[in-house]
Amino acid sequence: MREKAVVMIDYFMTNEALFFMCQFFKKTHKNRKKTNKNLYIPTIFSNFVAENIIKRHHSYVAIMKRRLILFVLIVLFGRMYAQWSNDMYAQYTYANYTDYAPFNQSIDATGYDAELMEAAIFYETNRQRVLNGLPQLAFDERLEVCAHNHSVDMVNHDFFSHNSPVEGKYSMGDRFAQVGYGSCWRAENIAYRSISDSYAQTAKLMVESQWMRSEGHRENILNSIYTHLGCGVAFYSKGSFVYVKATQNFMKK
Secondary structure: OHHHHHHHHHHHHHHHHHHHHHHHHHHHHHHHHHHOHHHHHHHHHHHHHHHHHHHHHHHHHHHHHHHHHHHHHHHHHHHHOOOOOHHHHHHOOOOOHHHOHHHHOEOOOOOOOHHHHHHHHHHHHHHHHHHOOOOOOEEOHHHHHHHHHHHHHHHHOOOOOOOOOOOOOOOHHHHHHHOOOOOOOEEEEEEEEEOOOEHHHHHHHHHHHHHHHOHHHHHHHOOOOOOEEEEEEEEEEEOOEEEEEEEEEEEOO
């Protein structure tokens, strides 16, 4: 949703700039025509182009304003009826998060809830920490944004790596810096798998059957240095199957 909002606003502002440029172009050439007859023909042509752009702009602005209003309403109502929000992390632990019914519902192939999957992965990670005698990791919103963005990039740019082809996000350090975390103790796990019925079940399999069975990933999850965690996911389809790419970002504060 955030990415779409930025694209729409950028597109709107670009057309606004074009509109005012055309108005300035018309006025400038109108004044120059009075002082230089050699500019008369190109001025007629440029004014014709500018006038048509301005006419189209007025129609475009009306449409875009309606779309922006509709988009804002969708975002606001979406937040009101979202199944999960960050302030809910404090209400649950790994031991009781599945008491919240949406975690147990089958993942709808026509509408994925990324926030719900991210929370499920967070709690299943803490389950493994406690089972191994370690304190639970605290939720960190900025780490979640960092992890979510990397997962989205891996889906959108079709790669699976800690090194990103996206400008400004090449390394884990770059991505941490983008959310305001400079030099620090940090680590990152990534994984992908097909969805397995519910959010809780998919998260459990990803953490327990994938990361915990891989030496390097297991070390990150069970590293006593780290105090905070943020998880991010992105769903995608391949043929008739639905997959999820996930990222965990660990940090010591």
